[in-house]
Amino acid sequence: MSDLIVKKLKKYFLFLSLLFFFSLGIHLTYSYVYSDSLSEPEQGGTISEAIIGTFPHLNPLIPSNDHNAYINGLLYRSLLEYSTISGTLESDIASCNIENLLYIECVIESNLKWSDGTPITVSDIEATFNVISQTKVNPIIASLLENTTIETTENTISFENTSKDVNFLQIFLQPILPKTIVEGLTTETVEQKFSEIDGIYSGRFTLTNISKDDTVGITKITFGKNDMYFGNELFIKFLILNLYTDENHFLKNKSSFNIFNDKERLIGNSIPRLTAYEYTLSQFVASFLNTEQVSEKLRPHILNALNRDDIIEAVGENNVIAAENPFLSEEDFENPKPAVEIQDFMKEKGYYSKKELLKSASETEAKIIADVEKELKAKEKAAEEEAKEVIVPEEKKILPTQSDLKVIVSPTTKKYNFTSEENILVEGEVSQGVSAVFINDYKLEGFDAGDSKFFYRLLKSFDSIKEGENNYKVYYETDGEKKLVDEFSYYYNTDADALQKYKDSFFETAVENNGGDIEESSDTEKADDGNEDNEKAAEVAGVQTELSSKEIEALDENLYYNEAGKSYSINIVYAQTDDEMQLTAAEIQSQLFAAGINSQLMPMTLGDITVGLRNETLEYDMIVIGVNLGYFGSNIFPYFHSSQVANGYNFSNYKKLSVDILLEELKSNTLAISKQEELELKLLDIIKEDSVVKVLYTPKIRLLVDKNIKNFELPAYLPDSRHRYFPLVAAYLSEKREIQTGDKGPIGFVGYIIRTLFSY
Incomplete structure (x- = not known):
């Protein structure tokens, strides 16, 4: 009986051995065949992105800085394109020599077509700039073109200016429209929404479908790969924007997307399948003192009382990063020590402890x-x-x-x-x-x-x-x-x-x-x-x-009072844009109180602040507001040049000839790095001595991306949030492996096994 069991066991072990060697052989053969194979992205697939907001106007002539600008970037091209890889302006529709701001010539690239198959021409570019100049639909671009002479040939367009201004380069980022569309626009119709049915596009995507579901408050906008985009290297075939009318509808359906720009931190880390990519824009939040209202003796006291680290802690260290100065560089920008003690200044003004x-x-x-x-x-x-x-x-x-x-x-x-x-x-x-x-x-x-x-x-x-x-x-x-x-x-x-x-x-x-x-x-x-x-x-x-x-x-020990018992106080206007601004203003108020200065907070919309400044009706001592430097980080001209007081950008009412001269030189050319840094240092020294601004922080923005999306690379800095579409160019959902069969054979297989065994 025992011999029979032994024989059965031998057969069983023999079977297991054969099965093992067979499986091992298959595994080794597979490993050998696919060794040195190359992974390649596969074409196709759909990515969905969630956006909270109103239906887009699809009109690239209207200045936008929200999801409209992002969508315009998907659908349209401009003369130049900002490269998130090199951090410079590169050719898009044309190759342009921008070294001399007085005269810029652009040569139109070949093989460029609209989505309907017609070629993109110089006439389209000229017509786009003409309608902007005539209708003022985009006031900034229109003002930049006022003193510009435009000339064209069959495949070139040139811009001749009367003065040097690096801001002029903004026109090269203006989306271009077909001449057939812009010729029919008037002052009355140019600001209207464009049709979502028969649009003609030049970007990497075209608008292919729109579906609405009012029961859940969502509109699905489908963008397809533009086959007429020459050299379009997109791997994904469709991008669907799930447009939610409000936050509540979005939060109820937050699991149905692959990408979300979580600017307001609605989701955070609550969805494990999403990876957070943090990036910053060319912007900062700062407190500007009104030089026409706040004495130069008091300004250092106010700004030195503001502790940037404590403000960042109040706002949330995960939400912002410290910003040192208006150029967002690492240079020191600490304000000087006050020339007089605060109690002496207060006595001069008739205020006492x-x-x-x-x-x-x-x-x-x-x-x-x-x-x-x-x-x-x-x-x-x-x-x-x-x-x-x-x-x-x-x-x-x-x-x-x-x-x-x-x-x-x-x-x-x-x-x-x-x-x-x-x-x-x-x-x-x-x-x-x-x-x-x-x-x-x-x-x-x-x-x-x-x-x-x-x-x-x-x-x-x-x-x-x-x-x-x-x-x-x-x-x-x-x-x-x-x-x-x-x-x-x-x-x-x-x-x-x-x-x-x-x-x-x-x-x-x-x-x-x-x-x-x-x-x-x-x-x-x-x-x-x-x-x-x-x-x-x-x-x-x-x-x-x-x-x-x-x-x-009954009076407070910290503050200073006049003989009538009224405390010395300043008015702080702050931009009512998000919770972070409110927390910032509250912390500033607390810090100033500890330093002996009472204050009243005045929350206002950006529009109301601008109108109040331009009309000179806004009574304030300090403005806490965000500043965007755009594509040219060295260009702080709008916020410190005396000419910009009337435009409502110079929040400090700061007027100083030496600063004006340096700012004009800084924006007058695309300077060498060393020269630019030299001018920046001179400006920083003057501005900080006058104690007009305290730069606080730069907000962080989190782009949440599904881990199933491969090769998605987002830089830590973008000049504009619309450029967050650029990682989609190289992203893909699936990949295939290509076998390298050139030297595969029995001898190579034996060598592979030997190398594998001796590698352990």
Whole structure:
């Protein structure tokens, strides 16, 4: 029985061995055949992209910076094209020599056709620029063409300018339309939406189909590969844009796309199959100070109070990257130290800290009370002269032995006092070395070490005096040790008759008990009798300070106030574009408050800001706004040249001849790198010394791409978001492998096996 089992096991193992060697042979043969094989992308496939927004106008003549510009980039070509690989302008419809901005000649490339098969000609280019110039449909391009002479030949077009301006190169990125289309456009029709049915295109894609589903709020726009695009290297056949009307519809269908430009971070990392490609645009967010409103003495204080790192932390470190200066280079752009201390500047403007106001109010009130007291004493002396003839009974005489106070000098120097009025300002003198003053257990906040006087107000609302007897002990703290230096008391009763009875009783009792060692305080009594004078003094003090000590106590320690109690404040306008701008403005407000400057935030749309600046109706001290440098990062001309104040781009109202000259030179030519950097450094030095702007950060944008899309490469920087379509040119969905059969054979197979075995 055991022999039978052994035989079966042998057969079983033999079968397994044969199966193993057979499988191994197939595997080795397959590996050998496909060794050195090349992977090649396969043509075809569909990629879907999600976009939130309205239906596109499909009119490339209208200036756009949203999904309309992106779609125009898919459908149309321009004279030049920005290369995301080289970072330069390269030939698209034409080869252009842009070294001399005064004269640029372009030679039309051959084999260029519209999607209907007709050739792209010089006439199409000329007609496009003519309609823009005549209708002003694109104000920027139209203004750039104003002083330009255009001449054409059969295959060339030239542009002759009266001045050098690197911004002129923007016209070479303007999408070109067929002459047959633009010739029929008028001022009334040029800004209308173009038809989505019978369009003629020149780009890598054509619009092939549109379908709408209002139940889910989506419109599908299908773009197909343009077969008339000469040398069109696209691998994908279709690109479908899923256009959602709002965020809610999008989030309900967020799993049905391959690409999404997640500018507002609606998705984040919530979908594992999507890879996030982060990129930045040629832009930055900055705070611009209005030089016509904010003093040059204060500007460094404001800008130095802004901590870029804390602002970035508030906005989110994953959402932005720090930007150093307006050129987005690494050069230092820290503002200079202020020439004057902020408290000195505020004093010049009539604003003071809380402590300064407290001292001022106390000293003013003390002086006025002292003047009133002097007048009262004069009246008292006159009364005493009149009473010299009065004979006072011997038993009613009160001995003049009441002790004088040691440190209290006003409003009375007597130990025992009686009053029917509150709001009494007690003044005391302080010797050197005293670091703090205490009245009973209360430490006086208005006293600083080194002060020669202290003030303490007796006021019911302060709980520093109450009806009846009030006893006070004065302590000085020296070297951390408290020492009793004086004692005094006030009996307070608003009923004048009751007060007089108590006072008479007090002195009679004192005479009986102490043998006549208590003297009535005539100073206090006269002060009580002079209520009208006290009220007059308080009124005068209020006019001078406009604030009571209680009102001053309620003020904030950080800020500076005028005599009316109004804080020094600035108006901060910020562009209401996204949550990041709101967080930025709030953090700036917080940082300025900590530095002693109050502020009011004024959110506004970009359109309202522009209109307000151009009409000179916008009242502001600071604008927090995003700036886009476009294709020419060195061109900060619009934001700092004095000529741009009227256009609403020079947010600081900054006017300086030396800056104007350098800016004009910088934009006048396509300079060598070294010369450009030299000019930039000079500009940075001047602008930062004048403290007009604090550059904060550049926003990051996340493009989410399905991991199934191969060979998708997006650069970390783009001058314009519409160029994010460029990675689609080389992207594909599937690939095939091409076998290299040249030297394959039995001998090569044996060699392959040997190499494989000895490689381990």
